[in-house]
Amino acid sequence: MSAIGIRVRASAGTRPRVRGLVWLVARQHRAALWAGLAVVVAIAAYIVWQRAEMMGYVRAHDIQGCTEQNWEGLCHGRDIDPRDGTSPTADALRHLSDTYRTPLLNTGRLLIALPALIGVFIGAPLFARELETGTHRLVWTQSVGRTRWLIAKLALPLTAVTTGTAVLAALYTWWWRAARPQLQDIAWGTAVPFDATGPAAVALAPPAFLLGAAAGLLLRRTVPAMAVTLGATAGVQYGLDALRPHLMTPWTVVSDAPGAFPSIPRNVYFTAWRDLGGGFLTRSGEKVPLDRCSSATDSEDAWNRCLERFGATRRWYEELHPASHYWPMQWTQTGICLAAAVALAAVCLWWIRRGRA
Template identity: 35%
Template structure:
């Protein structure tokens, strides 16, 4: 008869090891130290994702019931408004996320440790300064990337059925451009790393948060100023005159007009205000003939360039983030204690 334990012929079953990854060592310590902030970011992102999924389902149900995608969304007019009115406030809220991450996650990340002496305690152990910096940046950066990627994909998925409708969201505005694709991820990482670097330099939590807020706002302002310069403008010209009803060129759907000018027979461009002071229509037409105006020249950005512009801009932002990261390690190794 075989015994339960230790009897002859009995083979003890090997202990079962969990296949789930477990945090250990310094990674566990960093997670435990900042777990409240991490779980807050992840939980808020999960709640926002669930709400976006609900809104997207309602939108597609409405569009499908009205013949979409065979029927153009533009034909729905005001019927579409109840299902798209939330795009603007949600996109504005998402646009604030990089600022919030920089101020409340990035700035206190190292400033708090330097201010209360935790950094000195950790580096007095067997942990090198470089490893302490790398693990704290890496774990926190991973949480930020996961949350921002998920929100970017979800918002783009929600917006995609009405993407070409300028009355819902203009794709060149920050409401759409900065909340979809790689842009929100890049901006979040830049403000986070910038806040962390400011915290290492100032060594005081509150002061670091204030300066980081100013830094994040400056980033948003500079980014919005140069956003359209990332594209390659397309020029469309006509030679059907400028006074007839069908003389103005028809732009592709979703195109964003940058500029318009009069085109002369010699190929020169005149401002659209040329001859605007003419007394009447006949005088205006005579003025245009005297200036040899033959048609329009319109400069625009097609919506097809949106993806390329986003990746180019994100690449520039990530390059700046890499530079700040190098500064953080070089400066932080000297200032960590």
């Protein structure tokens, strides 16, 4: 028996020594930690591989920084026609867009699903499983307090999921920025890539995890907590998506004739997040959004009559967020998410201190 005791101590001594609650939480989540690490490594390797292949293609066909937008191409200062079947540059650009658009967007979709997965599979069972099976009573009758237990149980997985998400978000941002010139038609303000790149991608993980943890703590049952977390994180992400255009005041650009280019640099226009809204201006400069006539779609005549009724002229306007709005909007959404995370952590602390759990 003493031999077994010595063996246990020796094997524990060879690993880095973690102590107390940190050891307990790490031991409890050992399997999840390895699984999470495997997922992060797999996705990271895929991103690195895809980006390397993409960059190899770009270099091989000499199309660095070439852009294609609205059937107009710009490459090393020369205009090219992307529909020109005889141009190898146009061919290469088309091929690049066809080959890497889907992997890039699908990887982004996977990344924006991660917060929900973290909330449902790591956050929700965190307390719910203990409260459901009664194992919390084992820990609560040792010599450490429940508040310290709660903080350890929240802090360790929170650090792990935030680190993992940060690695993936950084790599995806790195890939995205390389692919951006050739894929400028993808609106940067939509969930992919906005929620999959930059600090906003990292900041979605903590509130999702804490939402799951709080749901488990309050509901005390794993499956309902998982269901609530899934619904709530999906709701939060849809909400953020709807809120995003309003995080900053969009620019309104104006053009004098339909089809004519607005009076801003083409580069600014094509790198902006557009499709936010637009329409025609009245003589006095008031906006008549296009969707006001969305019911008059039977014929062009009906459409024109409808617009005329609102006093619209041929001058059109469009609302857009220029690329320079990306970082301020990223940080604003990050702030919202972190504030939500702090609030959820406070709910957990308050709940356990009230002795309700």
